[in-house]
Amino acid sequence: MRALKAAFFVLALLPGLLLLLRGSGLVSPGLGANPVELIQDTLGLWGLRLLLLTLCLSPLAWLLRRPWPVALRRMAGLFAFAYILLHFLVWALLDQALDWPAITEDIVERPFITIGVAAMLMLVPLAVTSTRGWQRRLGARRWLQLHRLVYPAAILGVWHYFWQVKADIREPLFYAVLLAALLLARLYHRRQARL
Amino acid sequence: MPVNTKNRILPSEITPPEVYFNRRLFMQAGLVAGAGLALPAAADAIPAAHRRLGELRPSPFSTDEAPNTFEEISTYNNFYEFGTGKSDPVRLSHRFNPRPWSVRVDGECDKGGDITLEDLLAPHPLEERIYRLRCVEAWSMVVPWVGFPLGDLLKRFEPNSRAKYVAFETVYRPEEMPGQRARIIDWPYVEGLRMDEAMHPLTILAVGIYGVELPNQNGAPLRLVVPWKYGFKSIKSIVRISFVEEEPPTSWSLSAPREYGFYANVNPEVDHPRWSQARERRIGAGFFAGRQPTLMFNGYAEDVASLYAGMDLQRQF
Ligand code: HEM
Numbered sequence: 001m002r003a004l005k006a007a008f009f010v011l012a013l014l015p016g017l018l019l020l021l022r023g024s025g026l027v028s029p030g031l032g033a034n035p036v037e038l039i040q041d042t043l044g045l046w047g048l049r050l051l052l053l054t055l056c057l058s059p060l061a062w063l064l065r066r067p068w069p070v071a072l073r074r075m076a077g078l079f080a081f082a083y084i085l086l087h088f089l090v091w092a093l094l095d096q097a098l099d100w101p102a103i104t105e106d107i108v109e110r111p112f113i114t115i116g117v118a119a120m121l122m123l124v125p126l127a128v129t130s131t132r133g134w135q136r137r138l139g140a141r142r143w144l145q146l147h148r149l150v151y152p153a154a155i156l157g158v159w160h161y162f163w164q165v166k167a168d169i170r171e172p173l174f175y176a177v178l179l180a181a182l183l184l185a186r187l188y189h190r191r192q193a194r195l
Numbered sequence: 196m197p198v199n200t201k202n203r204i205l206p207s208e209i210t211p212p213e214v215y216f217n218r219r220l221f222m223q224a225g226l227v228a229g230a231g232l233a234l235p236a237a238a239d240a241i242p243a244a245h246r247r248l249g250e251l252r253p254s255p256f257s258t259d260e261a262p263n264t265f266e267e268i269s270t271y272n273n274f275y276e277f278g279t280g281k282s283d284p285v286r287l288s289h290r291f292n293p294r295p296w297s298v299r300v301d302g303e304c305d306k307g308g309d310i311t312l313e314d315l316l317a318p319h320p321l322e323e324r325i326y327r328l329r330c331v332e333a334w335s336m337v338v339p340w341v342g343f344p345l346g347d348l349l350k351r352f353e354p355n356s357r358a359k360y361v362a363f364e365t366v367y368r369p370e371e372m373p374g375q376r377a378r379i380i381d382w383p384y385v386e387g388l389r390m391d392e393a394m395h396p397l398t399i400l401a402v403g404i405y406g407v408e409l410p411n412q413n414g415a416p417l418r419l420v421v422p423w424k425y426g427f428k429s430i431k432s433i434v435r436i437s438f439v440e441e442e443p444p445t446s447w448s449l450s451a452p453r454e455y456g457f458y459a460n461v462n463p464e465v466d467h468p469r470w471s472q473a474r475e476r477r478i479g480a481g482f483f484a485g486r487q488p489t490l491m492f493n494g495y496a497e498d499v500a501s502l503y504a505g506m507d508l509q510r511q512f
Contacts, residue, residue, distance in 0.1 A: 033271035097485025168279040
């Protein structure tokens with residue numbers, strides 16, 4: 001389990017590391033003519049992928065009847081949050097250059113950004129309470145209830161992606177279908193558990 | 196028509212040709228920066244394979260803003276025929292062969308027909324036009340195009356009085372253009388201009404950038420450039436020009452009519468439904484440059500605003 005976690009840690013770090021290496025010129029190709037966009041898009045995309053991966057882990061554990069996928073859940077979720085937070089920070093610091101009127105205007109007036117921010121804010125309490133200490137403090141029931149926020153966050157995240165894409169919807173469509181399948185799997189599983 | 200006629204120098208004049216057209220793939224940017232004041236490091240890395248286009252006339256329409264580098268202009272492209280990623284066109288356009296080329300001219304004109312690229316270009320002296328390019332995605336560049344006024348060409352075909360619009364069509368070659376194998380939009384790509392827009396002296400057909408033939412990914416061998424409109428109006432790899440009476444369909448307004456109109460004039464006050472058009476990111480400005488304000492008609496208002504007098508630009512976007 002330790003080796004598995006270590007391996008996953010390294011893998012989840014790679015997309016970010018690759019950006020650093022490309023940016024420093026150590027790895028080719030570099031970040032291209034519009035590095036800010038490339039960095040922001042890469043971070044958003046990996047944030048979303050890791051978030052959906054996090055949601056895959058429990059169904060995977062039921063399917064395989066093995067506990068190891070669940071052991072990766074917290075780390076996957078935290079990595080997803082880290083990438084999304086960086087995605088947001090790159091947007092605010094580099095893309096908008098901390099132009100506060102522009103930032104607030106975009107958050108209020110651009111629905112795709114509004115739902116991105118909402119999704120990110122939903123993930124904040126989950127990241128904060130991801131520790132054992134918080135699990136104990138909240139109690140299993142309340143902790144689980146709180147962490148159901150991950151579903152609306154994921155729905156908004158996919159929607160956010162769908163909304164800003166131009167014409168080529170193949171990738172966001174794939175994530176939307178995957179997310180729908182994951183939600184159905186959850187419902188089915190709960191039903192089964194109740195029967 | 197007020198035109199800014201400050202005498203301007205061609206980048207190809209201030210930079211010695213052996214520097215401007217370096218045989219080596221990557222040259223020392225510093226050398227160019229030292230040689231050309233209006234052209235800091237811009238003429239770097241023009242691969243030798245790009246054929247040079249003879250003598251170029253300077254144009255009073257050129258901006259004196261510093262052009263983007265050849266590399267920026269030729270590696271960051273929206274050309275969905277080769278893929279939707281910005282680096283797809285440069286990576287996936289090597290199989291595209293723009294020679295031989297001919298253009299079909301038809302519709303409301305007396306002298307239509309098929310015309311070879313050579314015959315099409317022959318009478319027109321080439322000019323260098325350094326224009327701002329504003330993409331609808333809120334980024335911008337400065338590009339030293341090589342071309343000639345579209346109006347000069349259109350007159351040769353003797354359009355008749357029913358010719359109210361000009362429609363353009365991009366080549367359809369899915370075997371050479373991998374992006375066309377997916378139905379992202381309805382191929383072939385089509386665009387159009389109102390006749391007065393097409394005849395405007397700012398509107399050009401381009402055959403090159405930086406004094407060399409257009410790279411495939413920039414719309415070889417022949418493309419439109421309308422600098423006061425969003426980039427998608429400037430249709431690439433043109434194979435057909437039709438004079439028509441009714442407003443012709445255009446690819447992006449067919450694909451998303453709420454988001455893209457026929458006119459697509461750069462306008463900081465009319466936002467894209469999903470993002471602001473008030474500011475733009477200048478490619479190459481650097482990590483911390485942020486965004487700069489977008490200008491009405493992309494800064495060409497003095498020259499073109501009169502074309503739209505009396506129109507409601509909020510509705511006819
Ligand atoms: C759960 C939260 C979020 C997820 C999963 C997410 C994911 C994504 C993804 C996948 C993309 C598309 C990248 C691409 O085109 O390849 C994207 C784009 C974008 N995101 Fe987010 N995002 C989130 C939150 C936010 C927040 C909080 C903001 C800013 C306030 C934001 C701003 C943007 C912008 C401006 C783009 C468009 C970038 C461009 O035009 O190139 N996102 N996001």
